[in-house]
Amino acid sequence: MDKNARTKGKIKTYDELYKGFKWEIPEYYNFGFDVVDKWGEDRTKLALISIDRTGKHDRYHTFYDLSRASDRFALMLQKIGLKKGDRVLVILQSIPEWYIALIGMFKLGVIPMPGTVLLTTKDIEFRINRAEAAMILTDLDHADNVEAAKAQCPTLKHMMLVDGKRAGWYNYDEEMNEITTTLSKENIQKTRSTDPMLIYFTSGTTGHPKMVLHTHSYPLGHEVTARFAQALTDKDLHWTVSETGWAKAAWGKLFGQMIAGAAVIQWETPGRFDPDGLLRAMEKYGVTTFCAPPTVYRLLIQMDLSKYNLKLRHSMSAGEPLNPEVIRVWKKAFGLEIYDFYGQTETVCVLSNYPFMKIKYGSVGKPTPGHDVRIVDDNGKELTSNEEGNIALYIGKTRPPGLFQEYWKDEDIMKRAFRGDYYYTGDRGYQDEDGYFWFVGRDDDVIKSSGYRIGPFEVESALIEHDAVAECAVVGATDPKGVRGIVVKAYVVLSKGYKPSDALTKELQEHVKNTTAPYKYPRIIEYSDDLPKTISGKILRRELRKS
Numbered sequence: 001m002d003k004n005a006r007t008k009g010k011i012k013t014y015d016e017l018y019k020g021f022k023w024e025i026p027e028y029y030n031f032g033f034d035v036v037d038k039w040g041e042d043r044t045k046l047a048l049i050s051i052d053r054t055g056k057h058d059r060y061h062t063f064y065d066l067s068r069a070s071d072r073f074a075l076m077l078q079k080i081g082l083k084k085g086d087r088v089l090v091i092l093q094s095i096p097e098w099y100i101a102l103i104g105m106f107k108l109g110v111i112p113m114p115g116t117v118l119l120t121t122k123d124i125e126f127r128i129n130r131a132e133a134a135m136i137l138t139d140l141d142h143a144d145n146v147e148a149a150k151a152q153c154p155t156l157k158h159m160m161l162v163d164g165k166r167a168g169w170y171n172y173d174e175e176m177n178e179i180t181t182t183l184s185k186e187n188i189q190k191t192r193s194t195d196p197m198l199i200y201f202t203s204g205t206t207g208h209p210k211m212v213l214h215t216h217s218y219p220l221g222h223e224v225t226a227r228f229a230q231a232l233t234d235k236d237l238h239w240t241v242s243e244t245g246w247a248k249a250a251w252g253k254l255f256g257q258m259i260a261g262a263a264v265i266q267w268e269t270p271g272r273f274d275p276d277g278l279l280r281a282m283e284k285y286g287v288t289t290f291c292a293p294p295t296v297y298r299l300l301i302q303m304d305l306s307k308y309n310l311k312l313r314h315s316m317s318a319g320e321p322l323n324p325e326v327i328r329v330w331k332k333a334f335g336l337e338i339y340d341f342y343g344q345t346e347t348v349c350v351l352s353n354y355p356f357m358k359i360k361y362g363s364v365g366k367p368t369p370g371h372d373v374r375i376v377d378d379n380g381k382e383l384t385s386n387e388e389g390n391i392a393l394y395i396g397k398t399r400p401p402g403l404f405q406e407y408w409k410d411e412d413i414m415k416r417a418f419r420g421d422y423y424y425t426g427d428r429g430y431q432d433e434d435g436y437f438w439f440v441g442r443d444d445d446v447i448k449s450s451g452y453r454i455g456p457f458e459v460e461s462a463l464i465e466h467d468a469v470a471e472c473a474v475v476g477a478t479d480p481k482g483v484r485g486i487v488v489k490a491y492v493v494l495s496k497g498y499k500p501s502d503a504l505t506k507e508l509q510e511h512v513k514n515t516t517a518p519y520k521y522p523r524i525i526e527y528s529d530d531l532p533k534t535i536s537g538k539i540l541r542r543e544l545r546k547s
Contacts, residue, residue, distance in 0.1 A: 021369035032107035040067030071183035073104030084109030116245030125149035219255035221348035221402015226256025229352035234261030241292040247345040293319035305333035324361035348402030396421030447476035462515035490522035500527040
């Protein structure tokens with residue numbers, strides 16, 4: 001990043017932020033050495049607070065602690081026999097060992113593949129074999145699944161547990177305690193900014209998960225995420241609600257935050273989400289900046305927010321567009337806007353709202369510095385204002401460092417994603433006359449009914465404004481009358497005190513008609529106790545389309 005483009009004082013306008021920015025990407029770069037170790041020179045600077053699953057105990061780590069522990073982990077991997085370029089599947093809860101392991105792998109040039117704690121035996125087998133992984137790092141909760149997959153995984157040579165002992169497995173604590181030497185940068189291969197660094201598996205609506213390969217320049221892209229979209233400084237304590245297996249953890253729990261020198265906090269919370277526990281922890285530890293998916297905010301605003309004395313100065317959301325009604329309730333309680341921003345597993349934050357810029361509720365804002373985002377048709381033609389098309393990243397002049405290198409081993413998918421001078425995100429949207437971008441939906445989520453194209457988000461936003469609706473999801477469904485082919489169907493989770501009825505269904509339908517275009521109203525409403533979601537909080541509309 002251009003040093004002159006960093007925030008020195010208060011940014012007053014969007015143009016001041018965006019114009020004149022340019023990337024500076026060094027030939028050699030390593031997040032572990034160049035960021036964690038550098039901050040670790042101050043042995044007192046806080047990096048991480050980890051709360052255990054009971055919520056009663058915590059562990060504090062300085063950057064120095066993470067620097068030294070990650071050195072030992074890198075040396076331990078060398079001792080086991082791993083080398084630069086080897087792949088390791090990592091399935092861990094939100095615990096300090098996740099940080100220590102990943103940073104140690106980055107230093108050595110070993111490639112971690114974070115995985116959600118919900119992975120099954122088949123999921124583990126697929127990921128290990130697809131990436132030809134040499135090692136897995138996990139806990140006792142997942143050991144049985146790994147054992148069941150092991151016989152079908154010829155490249156898997158090493159298995160390690162962070163929390164117990166088992167025949168055929170390394171024990172993390174024992175192996176770390178045996179390391180008494182000091183890591184020397186001269187004894188390991190340097191990492192170029194273009195070398196492979198990290199692999200995330202990401203699923204589409206069809207086919208097996210794709211391997212998203214990022215290089216060692218990826219953290220540089222997330223400096224934009226942290227400094228601009230999240231507005232972080234080295235005085236902040238930041239909390240992003242995300243499980244470690246998703247790219248949201250890289251966005252909000254690791255790279256940009258540590259580059260900015262902010263401390264991060266996490267809570268190991270397997271099981272059902274606890275909104276009261278989260279708010280009380282934010283109050284107790286003095287969290288200053290907060291980011292969560294819309295699902296979490298929708299649960300938080302069901303609480304009596306007047307009970308919590310938070311020190312928040314900045315709130316954000318990402319993962320899906322945030323419903324305007326949620327923003328209004330949060331602002332009424334805490335006096336804070338929720339700044340929505342946008343990106344993917346394949347990118348860093350490329351669209352964002354900013355504290356110095358007027359918010360248009362429902363919009364994901366404007367391009368972040370260093371990213372040229374456009375709305376184009378399938379042939380790469382740029383579309384006019386308010387014309388719906390593909391959200392695409394222009395890379396004709398400069399390929400931003402936060403954009404992934406490739407879908408590894410998926411040439412056909414690469415050809416569909418990279419066309420001409422553009423990376424096609426697979427998302428639909430439009431740009432208004434003021435330059436704000438509006439998300440319509442995943443290309444597969446857009447509903448085509450009676451000649452109209454209807455984005456699920458705009459119908460969901462209308463529904464969520466009604467007091468009876470706690471949460472909802474909208475999909476296309478076959479018309480039971482056989483007249484319209486596909487119609488809009490809404491799945492609704494009701495707020496406390498409301499019960500399903502024909503009268504309520506009609507009331508919700510009329511509410512949508514009056515709030516947005518009448519043709520968008522849900523002709524079918526099905527009431528549900530819950531909605532299917534990923535562990536990171538995204539609604540699984542593809543599961544609803546199957547029902």
